[in-house]
Every structure is written in C-alpha cells, then in structure tokens.
Amino acid sequence: MDIIDRRPNPHGKNLENRQRVLNKARDAVQRAARDAVASGKLREVAQGSAISIPSDALHEPSFQRVFTGGSRDIVLSGNKVFSRGDRIQRPPGGKGGGGGGAGEAGESGGGEDSFRFVLTRDEFLDLFFDDLELPDLVKREITTTETMASTRAGLASEGSPSQLDLGRTMRYSMARRIGLRRPKTETVRELEARIALLEDEAPGGEELTALRAELALALRRLNRIPWVDPVDLRYRRFTQTPKPSARAVMFCLMDVSGSMTERMKDLAKQFFLLLHVFLERRHKQVDVVFIRHAEAAEEVDEEKFFTDPRTGGTIVSSALHEMIKIQKARYPVSGWNIYVAQASDGDNSASDTPKSCLLLQETILPIVQYYAYIEIVGSGAIIRGETDLWRGYKRVAESMDQLVMRQVAEKRDIFPVFRDLFARRAEASP
Amino acid sequence: MNHIPGLPIAGGGRRSEAGGGLLYQGADWSFDTLRNSYDAIERIAAEELKLEIYPNRIEVITAEQMLDVYTSHGMPLIYKHWSFGKRFVGHENAYRRGLMGLAYEVVINSSPCISYLMEENSATMQALVIAHAAFGHNHFFRNNRIFREWTDPSGILDYLEFARSYIARCEERHGMRAVERILDAAHALQNQGVHRHSGAKLIDLKAEQQRDRERREHEERSFNDLWRTLPNGKTVAASDTQSERRRRLGLPEENLLYFLEKNAPKLAPWEREVIRIVRLIAQYFYPQPQAKMMNEGCATWVHSEIMSRLHEQGRIDDAAYLEVIHSTTNVITQPGFDQGGGGSFNPYALGYAMMSDIARVCTDPTDEDRRWFPDIAGNNDAVGTLKHAWSEYRDESFILQFLSPAVMRRFRMFRLLDDVSKPYLLVDDIHDEAGYREIRRALARSYDPSHFYADIEIVDLDLSGDRCLRLEHRTRAGHLLAEQDARASLRHLAELWGYEVKLIELDPQTDTVLATHTAAPLRV
Known part of the structure; x- marks a missing residue:
C-alpha cells in the first residue's frame, strides 16, 4: 500500500x-x-x-429517450396513506415524476x-474589445520619445559576477585544459594506483621508475594549469537599446451644463467609461485628460469627472480652449499622438458655435489624430432637427477627415457607436 | 479512565502500539495516522471479512484536484477536450456557490486501486473512506462478475496515457479543429459505442501502440503520389443482395462507433483511431451504472462493519464513532417521493439496506424470511452470502433475488401506473402480501441496463448506391427519442459516416414506424 x-x-x-x-x-x-x-x-x-x-x-447531444405516450410504472418510496387502487391527481405542469435529463443546466x-x-x-x-483599435496610432510612432531597455548583446570577458555565463566559461576552460594537455584527475589516480601496485609486486623495476617520472610530470602539469583560469571567464553582456513607444493622450470633453439631463450625462459617462477602460487595456502609454465644462471649463480627475454633479450654461469653446492650453503645456505635438472625444447634447450659446467651429478647424484638428464627437439626443425628441453645434461641426467634418460624429439616443446605442468609431480598419485611412 | 501503566498519557501525540490503543484522537490526521488506520482496517478486512482486493494506492488531494477528478469521470488523466472544461466550470460554479459538496473520496477501478482522499476530511472520515473505498469498492471491483468480464483494471491507466498522448499528437499533426470534430461526434455516440453482448476484449497497450505504428508505417511505405493522379474509374456495380450485404458487414450492428471505425469510407486512419479511443473508454465505463446500487451498498456495509469493529476493539474513541454514525446516516438517507429529489432511490440507502437485511436474514431470520429465502435464511454465514452476491449479481438480478418484504416495508414502497390517457396516476401496488412480488419485479426492471440506453442498431446500407446508412431504434413502450438531441446526434453520425444517414423509430411489437429522422454531413 x-x-x-x-x-x-x-x-x-x-x-x-x-x-x-x-x-x-x-x-x-x-x-x-x-x-x-x-x-x-x-x-x-x-x-x-x-x-x-x-x-x-x-450542448452535447446524445440519443436519449423521453416518455411520450402510452403507460409506464414507477416504484417510489415513502408511502404514507395510499392503498391499492387510489387515484392521485397528476402533479401540475408535468407528465409525472422522475423525468431526469434537466441535470446539468439546473446548477447554473x-x-x-x-x-x-x-x-x-x-x-x-x-x-x-476584440478587434477594436485606436485609429492611426502608427502614424507618428517614429517621432515618439524613446525609452531605454536592456537587451542581451553577446558576451564580454569582464563583468559583474552575477552575470557570469557558467556554461560558456566552462566550455572555454575545457578547451584550454585539453589544449594544454592538463591530465585528468582519474589519470593521476590511475598512475598512483599502478605505482602502488608495482611497489608491492616489483619494487625497483624499470617500469616503476618510468611511471614515477610520468606521475611527476602529470602532477606538475596539474599544478601549473588551473582548472578555471581568468581568461576563461565570460560574462553576459547587456546594452541599452532605445525602445520606441507610441505615446498618446486622450482628451475627454464633457458638457455638464443644465441642459444635459441626468440621463444624458449618464450616457456620456458610459461612453467615456467605455473609452477609458478600452484605452487602459489597449494602450499602456495613453494619458487621459478629463475636461468638463458648463460656462467655464476645468480639468478634473477621473473620479470627479464620472461622479461629481455640476450644472450651468454652455460655452463649448471654453472646453476647447482649456484643451489647447493643456496640450500646449504638457503634450507637444512632436512627442504625442493626440485624440479627443467630446460629448454634448448639442446645445451651445448661439454666439459661441461659430467660435468653436473656427477653433476646431484652425487650431485643433490640424494637430490631432482623431476627434470623435458624440451628440446625445434627448429621449423625448423622436423627430429632431440638427442642433447648431451639429450643423457647425458637420461643415467642418466635410473638409477634415479627423472629425467623426455620431448621435447616441439610448444606452444600447453606445456600444455600437463605440465599435463603429474604433473598429479596426483593414487599411489605415489616408 | 485507565491507561496502561508505565506509558505516558498521550497528550495529542500518537499512541499506537501493535494491536491496541487509539489510532488517533481529535480531528487532525497525519500521514502516520493514515497509515496506522489503514493497517488496522486491513487487519479486519483480511481476517474477519476476508475481502480480496487489488493492491491499494491512497492519494491525498485538494478540493481543486477533486474537481479535476470529477471532470475526467473520476480518471486520473484524460485527453483534452472542451467538454471536460465545460464540466469543470459547471462543477466549480456549483461548488463555489455552495450548491454542491465534494465527495469525501473517489475510487478508481484500476490495479493498483487508486483512492483519492480529500485533505479536508477529519481523521475519522479518512479512516471511514479508506474502509469504504480502498476495501469496499476495491473488493467489489475485483470480484464482481460484470467488472471482471468487461474491464481490465491493470491496463486502463496505461491506455489512458496512450490515448492522451495519441490525441495530443493528432492535434499537432492535423490541427485542433479536425480532432475536435471527430471527438465531438464520437462523444455524441459513445452510449451507442459499446458491445453489450460479449465480454470486452482486454485492452493491451503494447498491441495498441504496435497497431498504430504499423498502420502509420504501412501508410508511409505504400505512399505513392501517382495514386493521386489516377482518374476516378467507374465502380463496378455488383449485384448485392441485402442478406449477403448484411452478412458481409456484420449487420445489424448495435455498436455504432465500432461500425464507423471499421467501415466508414471517408475517415483517415488517425480518425479511426480516435474513434476507437472514445469507444474503448466508453466500454470501460459501461458496467459502472449496472451495478452502482450494489457497489455503493457493498462499500457502505463494509465501512460500517469495519468502523464498528474498530470501535469495539477500542481503536477509535466514542466521539469518532459518533462521527462515523452521523456521516453514514447522512449518506443512507432516503427521501420520500414527496420530499424532493424526484423520488428515485438513493443507491447508498437501498444498497446498504439490502446488504444489512441479507446479513440479518442469514443470522436472525423470521418466519417470513424462511419462506422467501429458504436457501440462505439462518445459514449463519452473512459474510459468505454477501460475498457471493457481490460477485455474481448486478443491480437488476440482485433486486430480483434478494429484495425482501422487510426492506420493502421499511422503504414503504408503492407502485404508480402512469397512463397518459388517464387524468390521474393509479396506485396499483403497495407493500403488502399481494404487492411484494409485483413491486420487486417492477423495481428490478427499472435497473435493467436496457433501460439506460436507447437500443439503436445499424440495419442496412447501400454500398453501390448513395451509401445511405439506415438505423433502427427499437423503442420501449411509450418512449421515443428526444427530437432535437436525436437530430443533433444524427448529424454527428453523418459527419463521421460521410454520407446521409436515416434513423427510423419502430414499435418493436408491431414494426410500425413511429418517427423518421435523417441527416446529411455538412461537407460532402
């Protein structure tokens, strides 16, 4: 056992x-x-x-029989009151008791x-996020800053002991020992044994003298030629190689003005949340900047952006200005890929829309890879004219490829729109 | 309190002298206590019960490993397939959510006989499951006729190893998709992949490997690219009478997988081998459900006998013995038909009740027992009688032979007649003088192996025509195949056969056709 x-x-x-x-x-x-x-x-x-x-x-199918018609008999235990000939009402909803089969699924x-x-x-x-991708990330990869990484680069004859390449060292050592004909320990031992034997059998013989000379030579060699010599040592060598990394920054712009109802804000947040998780997942190097705006814009942290309620009027250009300010200060065009996602209900003070469009067209779009605009449509409005902002943006979008705009009305739209915006394209668009 | 003078009183340490003293105290176990318990149990099993067992191997495992064992049908290793992953996830969910407790042990019908013990078991539970699995089940596996006839416990572990590596190699050579296609199909048919009417041939690993190697070598040796360029000549239309054809192909054939392995025209050699692996493993598991009730009854009776002997000998203390009683009682609970659980019989409960009843009839019979069991009543050889029953019967015949009125009364059995044309269920027999025999017969019938699996045979195929394979299902009264499953399984069958297949459901008495299903393979 x-x-x-x-x-x-x-x-x-x-x-x-x-x-x-x-x-x-x-x-x-x-x-x-x-x-x-x-x-x-x-x-x-x-x-x-x-x-x-x-x-x-x-499902794993198999041939299974089910009781479909006719009659069958069942033996059961636990009779308390029945006697022969009693009739029992059929249990509701089934053709009878032990109709197994449901087994596995029931556990779930x-x-x-x-x-x-x-x-x-x-x-x-x-x-x-299968098959989603940040668009155009490749484009400026070359210009991004570089981090250094250690990579193996052959061997060196000096280095720190922790980097000693034992296999390589012993190979050199062996080659040297063979080349210089260092006797093996076994050979020496064998000689000694034979000498001892001869000393017992035929002391003073000629063979014995020869063997002794041989042994002396072997011992001398053994002492002169070390097992491992400093010239054998080999160390693993590392060099620092530059590692290109695609750096990107994503600006999330959200309208939190009074015209945005809680439900609309919720939709916008859902969208950004999705975006946030996606970016975190796909691109370790992406910075995310959260900007919310009503009449005035401010940069907030993630927690505040998603949870803190705020109301007021709407000036979209304030957010765009804020974004440009941050971009200038922290994310120079030469070193970063810049993406912007904006969510709004499309309401804007009438005088501000042309200003925003101009800002977008002249300053922002030329430096960004991608600008996604999500307009959240009020749930009541089934038939609804285009908003000022939408109209203005649309005109810009006609001339600039970077601007993409979509409308979202309900929660279930969000994912399709998101997929639509970030679907991996077969070829990068020009 | 008395203890042997001169010996220090054990303070939690072990005090196991040959032949006496407690094996352990408290709930904690160590490998020493396991071994000591095993030795003490072995002595009782060998000297008093005279059990004949395969050599034992006891393995201690964790809960996660127990889930693994569940997944692979209780085998220590098995080839890779998604269905095992599915089972694992299912068990894991149920276990995590507390819907399912894990077994205390799992035992494998192999030689050496492997018993898995859970590490969470208390010392008493370890002793109990050693008695239960390593002696009870082990004796049953070794001696029961159907296990002896159908399984080869010394070869199974090697064979599974071979199967696993063979299938892994196939996946490397032909891709996972291709292998999965065959395995999916073969799994769907595995209940129809056993020989029911002759003893299985023993699995011989050496010969299997040899066969596989020869097959591949022949293929490589006889490879000639020219064959590929031959135009497809017209096949000679042979006059092919049905009876001759059936004789030549050995039809009707109930083992679908065997027939496919030997005759399916489109399968590659490795595909046939994969089918064979599924078939042989299905064959190995075939006896298990036929003797489940007896097997559990035997193991439970053995453990309760051994544990009470240990208690009598003073090797376990009262607390431990109470734990044994508690856990045995849990296992042999039979809920009534109205208490949930669907009213089916708990194999442990019925098995244990019948075993102890036989022992009672042997030693302390009533007049009724003398009338019902004249040949064993009062023969004063309970162990011998039980061992004879364990070796020569399966559930169906065992119930027919040994179910006594006393047990029927204890379980308060009754029989229901379920006739769909009537709006009510009729109680047509209860546990009284007039009903005993009828109930016993009906209960035995429900343990008939033909009750478990649909009786499907390949009856004909047209080799010179469209190669359509014809099958027949000889139905049991009122039982048809579940429609969707039948169609899906049939598609798998067609996938392996390579051509259309047709399944006809027949009433066995009148030969009227009750239903017809057809399926064609996806790629032609």
Whole structure:
C-alpha cells in the first residue's frame, strides 16, 4: 500500500480545457459580455465577473429517450396513506415524476438553461474589445520619445559576477585544459594506483621508475594549469537599446451644463467609461485628460469627472480652449499622438458655435489624430432637427477627415457607436 | 479512565502500539495516522471479512484536484477536450456557490486501486473512506462478475496515457479543429459505442501502440503520389443482395462507433483511431451504472462493519464513532417521493439496506424470511452470502433475488401506473402480501441496463448506391427519442459516416414506424 501526497502537484490541470470551452462558445460569450455592459455597470463588470451564456452553445447531444405516450410504472418510496387502487391527481405542469435529463443546466441558476462563466478581467476585456483599435496610432510612432531597455548583446570577458555565463566559461576552460594537455584527475589516480601496485609486486623495476617520472610530470602539469583560469571567464553582456513607444493622450470633453439631463450625462459617462477602460487595456502609454465644462471649463480627475454633479450654461469653446492650453503645456505635438472625444447634447450659446467651429478647424484638428464627437439626443425628441453645434461641426467634418460624429439616443446605442468609431480598419485611412 | 501503566498519557501525540490503543484522537490526521488506520482496517478486512482486493494506492488531494477528478469521470488523466472544461466550470460554479459538496473520496477501478482522499476530511472520515473505498469498492471491483468480464483494471491507466498522448499528437499533426470534430461526434455516440453482448476484449497497450505504428508505417511505405493522379474509374456495380450485404458487414450492428471505425469510407486512419479511443473508454465505463446500487451498498456495509469493529476493539474513541454514525446516516438517507429529489432511490440507502437485511436474514431470520429465502435464511454465514452476491449479481438480478418484504416495508414502497390517457396516476401496488412480488419485479426492471440506453442498431446500407446508412431504434413502450438531441446526434453520425444517414423509430411489437429522422454531413 502506498500513500501519496498529491497536493503539491501542479494545479490548473483543466485550464486548457476551460480555454477551449471559451473558444468554443466565443460568440456567445462575447455577446453576453457586451450585453452585460449594455445593461450598465461597466465598472463592476470589468473587475472580472460572471456571465451567463445560453447552454445550447455548449450542448452535447446524445440519443436519449423521453416518455411520450402510452403507460409506464414507477416504484417510489415513502408511502404514507395510499392503498391499492387510489387515484392521485397528476402533479401540475408535468407528465409525472422522475423525468431526469434537466441535470446539468439546473446548477447554473441564472435563468433557465444557461451556463455560467466566471471570467477574469483580462479575459473579459479581451473578448469585449476584440478587434477594436485606436485609429492611426502608427502614424507618428517614429517621432515618439524613446525609452531605454536592456537587451542581451553577446558576451564580454569582464563583468559583474552575477552575470557570469557558467556554461560558456566552462566550455572555454575545457578547451584550454585539453589544449594544454592538463591530465585528468582519474589519470593521476590511475598512475598512483599502478605505482602502488608495482611497489608491492616489483619494487625497483624499470617500469616503476618510468611511471614515477610520468606521475611527476602529470602532477606538475596539474599544478601549473588551473582548472578555471581568468581568461576563461565570460560574462553576459547587456546594452541599452532605445525602445520606441507610441505615446498618446486622450482628451475627454464633457458638457455638464443644465441642459444635459441626468440621463444624458449618464450616457456620456458610459461612453467615456467605455473609452477609458478600452484605452487602459489597449494602450499602456495613453494619458487621459478629463475636461468638463458648463460656462467655464476645468480639468478634473477621473473620479470627479464620472461622479461629481455640476450644472450651468454652455460655452463649448471654453472646453476647447482649456484643451489647447493643456496640450500646449504638457503634450507637444512632436512627442504625442493626440485624440479627443467630446460629448454634448448639442446645445451651445448661439454666439459661441461659430467660435468653436473656427477653433476646431484652425487650431485643433490640424494637430490631432482623431476627434470623435458624440451628440446625445434627448429621449423625448423622436423627430429632431440638427442642433447648431451639429450643423457647425458637420461643415467642418466635410473638409477634415479627423472629425467623426455620431448621435447616441439610448444606452444600447453606445456600444455600437463605440465599435463603429474604433473598429479596426483593414487599411489605415489616408 | 485507565491507561496502561508505565506509558505516558498521550497528550495529542500518537499512541499506537501493535494491536491496541487509539489510532488517533481529535480531528487532525497525519500521514502516520493514515497509515496506522489503514493497517488496522486491513487487519479486519483480511481476517474477519476476508475481502480480496487489488493492491491499494491512497492519494491525498485538494478540493481543486477533486474537481479535476470529477471532470475526467473520476480518471486520473484524460485527453483534452472542451467538454471536460465545460464540466469543470459547471462543477466549480456549483461548488463555489455552495450548491454542491465534494465527495469525501473517489475510487478508481484500476490495479493498483487508486483512492483519492480529500485533505479536508477529519481523521475519522479518512479512516471511514479508506474502509469504504480502498476495501469496499476495491473488493467489489475485483470480484464482481460484470467488472471482471468487461474491464481490465491493470491496463486502463496505461491506455489512458496512450490515448492522451495519441490525441495530443493528432492535434499537432492535423490541427485542433479536425480532432475536435471527430471527438465531438464520437462523444455524441459513445452510449451507442459499446458491445453489450460479449465480454470486452482486454485492452493491451503494447498491441495498441504496435497497431498504430504499423498502420502509420504501412501508410508511409505504400505512399505513392501517382495514386493521386489516377482518374476516378467507374465502380463496378455488383449485384448485392441485402442478406449477403448484411452478412458481409456484420449487420445489424448495435455498436455504432465500432461500425464507423471499421467501415466508414471517408475517415483517415488517425480518425479511426480516435474513434476507437472514445469507444474503448466508453466500454470501460459501461458496467459502472449496472451495478452502482450494489457497489455503493457493498462499500457502505463494509465501512460500517469495519468502523464498528474498530470501535469495539477500542481503536477509535466514542466521539469518532459518533462521527462515523452521523456521516453514514447522512449518506443512507432516503427521501420520500414527496420530499424532493424526484423520488428515485438513493443507491447508498437501498444498497446498504439490502446488504444489512441479507446479513440479518442469514443470522436472525423470521418466519417470513424462511419462506422467501429458504436457501440462505439462518445459514449463519452473512459474510459468505454477501460475498457471493457481490460477485455474481448486478443491480437488476440482485433486486430480483434478494429484495425482501422487510426492506420493502421499511422503504414503504408503492407502485404508480402512469397512463397518459388517464387524468390521474393509479396506485396499483403497495407493500403488502399481494404487492411484494409485483413491486420487486417492477423495481428490478427499472435497473435493467436496457433501460439506460436507447437500443439503436445499424440495419442496412447501400454500398453501390448513395451509401445511405439506415438505423433502427427499437423503442420501449411509450418512449421515443428526444427530437432535437436525436437530430443533433444524427448529424454527428453523418459527419463521421460521410454520407446521409436515416434513423427510423419502430414499435418493436408491431414494426410500425413511429418517427423518421435523417441527416446529411455538412461537407460532402
């Protein structure tokens, strides 16, 4: 009998199988992930959470019989009151008791016939942002600043002991020992043994003298030629190589004026939240600047941007000015790719719209890669004329490719619009 | 309190002298206590119960590893497939949310017989599950006729290793997609992938590997690119009478996977091998459900017998023995039909009740027992009688032979007649003098293996025509195939066969066609 402690064995035996299930149900999982986001709560969802997918995506069929007609008999236990000939009302909703089969799906609990998955944050976001990309990021990659990274660059004959390349060193040492004919320890021992043997058998013989001379020579060599010589030492060499990194900054501009209802602000926030998670995920090097504006604009931190309520009138150009100010101060065009996303309900004080459009056309658009404008439409307005801001921006967009504009009316629009804006294009547009 | 003078009173330390003293105290176990418990249990099993077992191997595992074991049908290793991942996620969810407790142990019908023990078990539970699995189940595996006949416990671990590496190699050579296609299809048909009517041939790893190597070598040796360039000649239309064809192909054939492996025209050699792997593993698991009730009953009876002997010998203290009683009682609870659980019989409950009842009939029979079991009543050889039953019966025949009125009364069994044409269910027998035999017969019938799996056979195929494969399902009264599943499974079958397949559901008495399903492969 053996007792074996298997507990220290490698864990995660089923990780690969689990991965395969995910791939198998990829479409369903992706849909579920996006539904989860559409229903709000991106924040919590993105922390890694459970999603349910319809179990037929993973159904394993087999030939199974079901009771369809005729009669059958069932033996049961726990009779308390029945005697022969009693009639029992059929239980409602079923053709009778033990109709197994439902088995596995019942465990999921989340609705009928669904299969629950707990995804890690990474898995979730991977699925969620699959095939999305920041547009045009390649374009200015060359001009971005460089960070240095250590890379291996062959061997050196000097260096710090921690970088000693033992394999290489011993190879050189061996070559040298063979080249200089350093006797092996075994050879010396063998000689000694033979000498000892001869000393016992035939002391003073000729062979013995020869062997002694040989031994003396071997010992001398052994002492002269070291096992490892400083010339053998080899160290791993590192050089600093410049690593190009695409740096980008994303300006998020949001209108928080009085005309924006809570619901509209909520939509805008959803959009930015999505954007924020996306940027964090895809581009480690992206700075995000949050600017909110009513009559006046201010830069705020993420927390404030998403949570702090604010009201007032609307002057869009204030936000644009603020953005330009920050860009000039911190993000020179030569070193950064610049992206802007703006969300607004389209209301603006009449005198400000032409000013904003001019600012956009002359100052901002020439220096940015991409400018996305999301206009949030009030829910009541089914038929609705174009707003001043929309009209003004539209004219600009006709001449400038960088400006893209979309309308969002409801929560479920947000993700399609987002995908539309950031879908990975086959070829970079000119 | 008395203790042997001269010995220090054990303060939590172990005090296991040969033949006496407590094996352990408290809930904590160590590998020493495991070994001591095993030795003490082995002595009782060998000397008093005279169990014959495969050599034991006991492995201690964690909860996560237990989930892994669940996933692979209780096998220590299995090839990779998404369905195992699905099962794992399902079990894991249920476990995490507290819907499901994990088993205390899992035991594998192999030689050496591997028992997995959970690390969370208390010392008493470890002793209990060693008695249960390493002796109870182990004895049953080794001695029961259907296990002896159908499985090869010494070869299974090697075979699984072979299967896993073979399938991994196929995935490397042909891509995961291609392998998955075959595995998906074969899994859908695995219940119809067993030989039911003859003993399985033993799995021989060496021969398997040899066969595989020869097949590949032959393929490589006989490779000639010229064959590819030959124009497709007209096949000679042979006159092919149905009876001759059926004889030549060995039809009707109930083992669908076997037939496909041997005859499907479009499969590559490695695809046949993959089908064979699924088929042989399905064959290995085939006996399990047929003797589940007996197997659990045997193991439960053995552990409760051994644990009470340990208590009598003073090797475990009262607290430990109460824990044993508590946990055994939990396991053998039989909820009534109206208490949830669907009213099916708990195999532990029924099994244990029947085993202890047989022991009672042997040693302390009533007049009724003498009438019902004249050959064993009062023979005073409970262990011998039980061991005979364990080795020669399966659930169906065991119930038919040994279910006594006493047990039927204890479970308060009754029989319901469910006739869809009537608006009510009829109680047509209860546990009384007139009903015992009927109830026993009906209960035994529900353990008939033909009850578990649909009886589907390949009956004909037209080799010179469109190669359509014809199957028949001989239905049980009132039972048809679940429509959607049948269609999906049939599509898998068509996928392997390569041509159209047609399944007809027949009433076995009148041969009237009740339903017809057809399916064609996706790529032709």
